[in-house]
Amino acid sequence: xxxxxxxxxxxxxxxxxxxxxxxxxxxxxxxxxxxxxxxxxxxxxxxxxxxxxxxxxxxxxxxxxxxxxxxxxxxxxxxxxxxxxxxxxxxxxxxxxxxxxxxxxxxxxxx
Amino acid sequence: xxxxxxxxxxxxxxxxxxxxxxxxxxxxxxxxxxxxxxxxxxxxxxxxxxxxxxxxxxxxxxxxxxxxxxxxxxxxxxxxxxxxxxxxxxxxxxxxxxxxxxxxxxxxxxxxxxx
Numbered sequence: 001x002x003x004x005x006x007x008x009x010x011x012x013x014x015x016x017x018x019x020x021x022x023x024x025x026x027x028x029x030x031x032x033x034x035x036x037x038x039x040x041x042x043x044x045x046x047x048x049x050x051x052x053x054x055x056x057x058x059x060x061x062x063x064x065x066x067x068x069x070x071x072x073x074x075x076x077x078x079x080x081x082x083x084x085x086x087x088x089x090x091x092x093x094x095x096x097x098x099x100x101x102x103x104x105x106x107x108x109x110x111x
Numbered sequence: 112x113x114x115x116x117x118x119x120x121x122x123x124x125x126x127x128x129x130x131x132x133x134x135x136x137x138x139x140x141x142x143x144x145x146x147x148x149x150x151x152x153x154x155x156x157x158x159x160x161x162x163x164x165x166x167x168x169x170x171x172x173x174x175x176x177x178x179x180x181x182x183x184x185x186x187x188x189x190x191x192x193x194x195x196x197x198x199x200x201x202x203x204x205x206x207x208x209x210x211x212x213x214x215x216x217x218x219x220x221x222x223x224x225x226x
Contacts, residue, residue: 004153006153033214033215040219040220041219041220042201042217042218042219043154043201043217044217045214045215048214088153088154090154090215097161097205097213098142098144098156098169099156099215100156100170101146101153101154101155101156102153103151103153104153
């Protein structure tokens with residue numbers, strides 16, 4: 001069974017602080033996605049990374065795919081209360097279209 | 112606008128009853144998935160389908176079944192509901208791009224309580 005472990009599980013920070021969320025596995029993935037989920041809603045895709053070492057930026061969010069394609073990180077600069085939510089990473093192995101999800105990181109940004 | 116909808120949004124059922132959760136998408140996506148979400152476990156894959164008449168078991172498929180008779184729908188059936196199946200269920204569909212990658216779109220979820 002492939003496992004995707006996220007850390008930390010919970011994070012509570014003040015507005016304006018920076019943070020990094022990690023997603024690690026012993027498996028190699030052909031692509032990795034990050035989602036954000038708000039209470040009562042389904043996850044919404046933020047980004048897909050497909051190349052080892054790839055870095056993608058989405059405004060204040062920076063996503064990195066590890067060189068060996070086994071891990072990823074999400075860095076948020078100057079967090080805002082609107083960033084509050086559950087962040088999920090999901091990986092797919094080569095030849096499949098199904099994604100295995102990590103356990104999630106619940107972020108709360110205090111004003 | 113194209114969308115993916117789940118029904119019902121909330122359901123309470125008794126142990127041993129058969130329950131069916133509906134999922135309908137209007138994007139004409141070939142790939143559809145059912146996940147359950149529980150605290151501490153993230154999203155776990157129950158069943159998935161890559162097209163009409165195709166169904167596959169995910170990592171937590173025991174006690175669940177699906178059927179795919181058309182592109183738009185993938186209903187999830189709990190054959191005999193158990194308390195351990197109390198959870199929030201999400202349906203998703205995905206489109207293939209760049210030959211190897213997919214982008215998934217999720218429904219709003221069904222909260223199922225088995226009493």
